[in-house]
Structures are given as structure tokens and as C-alpha cells.
Amino acid sequence: MDVSQQPLVRLEGVEKSFQRGSEQIHVLANLSLQVGRGEFLALMGPSGSGKSTLLNLVGGLDRPTAGAVEIDGERIDQLSERQLAAWRARHVGLVFQFYNLLPMLNAERNVELPLLLTHLSRGERREHVRVALEVVGLSHRTRHYPRTLSGGEQQRVGIARAIVNDPTLLLCDEPTGDLDRKTGDEILTLLQALNRDQGKTIIMVTHDPHASARATRTLYLEKGQFSTEKPE
Numbered sequence: 001m002d003v004s005q006q007p008l009v010r011l012e013g014v015e016k017s018f019q020r021g022s023e024q025i026h027v028l029a030n031l032s033l034q035v036g037r038g039e040f041l042a043l044m045g046p047s048g049s050g051k052s053t054l055l056n057l058v059g060g061l062d063r064p065t066a067g068a069v070e071i072d073g074e075r076i077d078q079l080s081e082r083q084l085a086a087w088r089a090r091h092v093g094l095v096f097q098f099y100n101l102l103p104m105l106n107a108e109r110n111v112e113l114p115l116l117l118t119h120l121s122r123g124e125r126r127e128h129v130r131v132a133l134e135v136v137g138l139s140h141r142t143r144h145y146p147r148t149l150s151g152g153e154q155q156r157v158g159i160a161r162a163i164v165n166d167p168t169l170l171l172c173d174e175p176t177g178d179l180d181r182k183t184g185d186e187i188l189t190l191l192q193a194l195n196r197d198q199g200k201t202i203i204m205v206t207h208d209p210h211a212s213a214r215a216t217r218t219l220y221l222e223k224g225q226f227s228t229e230k231p232e
Contacts, residue, residue: 093162
């Protein structure tokens, strides 16, 4: 099979459990998933269904209790902690509901943070930051601090930070959950543009059907299992 036709993300028989006191909580049960290159996948489901846990497994932020997590042909569940940290820095961009910007840094410096883990020179880092802020439409706000930016602008900074290292995967956890509908629509339009124009593979967790409608595919997670149909 041509490499370009192989799934970028492949999960096989993935299980995830947590220990809570004497009780074992099963979050994901024998779950399998394939996500193609350039796909925009929305994950929906009730609270506690395992959506964010799944996103963390794909992003190498957590490990499965059992099963395989393969990204671009690499078994990331078999990497050491050090290898996994290096892998995340190269391949994963994260967008959060509450932006997670550092208040003491301006937009430019917040976006630069992931690049501090690379071997890029200061000049190269600045160029990457300039391009990322231009892509999200914030070239005029580079020196502004989070407290002087609107919620939508802060999320755009968060997205610029997520794409500044040209990641293989863009993982979004409720990216419009803290925004009003108009601003949320602007963020979703930006994500669609990144998917359509730059070929970014995006996996987005959301509770909002309006947001999931922007994706190219939606899967519903219920009790640790997938469905293509929305649960009753």
C-alpha cells in the first residue's frame, strides 16, 4: 500500500483503566480506530465517555493499559518517556478549551514556547512564529499580552502555538467550549482552513453538534466504544 494511503492514526484493541481506591474504572474497552491523513475527525459523547482520554493516548500524553497506538507507522505506546517527549515535540499540536497561555508572556513568546525544545536558531524561531501568527490572522497583535486579548484572539494564539512546529497531528479538546457562538464559528472556520488548505490532520473533541458539523467525519463514544450514530 502507498504510504500516503495508509492511515496516519491507528489504534488496535486499546483499553484504558484507572484505579480509584479499591475500584478499577474502565474508560476504553477494546477500542480500534483509523484516521486518514488530512482527515478532520470530531469525537462526541457524554461526559465520562473517554473522549479526552482517547485524545491523550493519540497525543502521547498517556499510555494505554493494553493495545497498540500507532502514529504514522510508529508504535508510540512502546516509546520511553524521553523518546515520547521528543516525539510529541515534533509531531503533536495541542489546542485547549481554556487556551493555557502564560500571562507573563506576549502572544509572540507564547507561540514560541514549543520551539524552545528544538534546535532552531533564534532567527528561525522568530520566522516560524511570524508565519504561525500570520496564518491565524494575528500579525498585528504579536506584542499583546493575554489579558489584552479577547477570548477568540487568545484561542487564535493557542492555535498558532499548536501549529508553529508544523505538527503531524492537531489535537483539539473543546476548542470552542469557552467562546460565544460567533467567535466559536470563527475558530472553527480557521480549523477548517488549516485542514483544507494546509492538509492538517485534526482530531477534535466537542460536545457541540454545531462544531462537529464542520468536521469531515464524526464518531460518537459511548461507554468506551465507538458508534457512527449519535446515542439516544
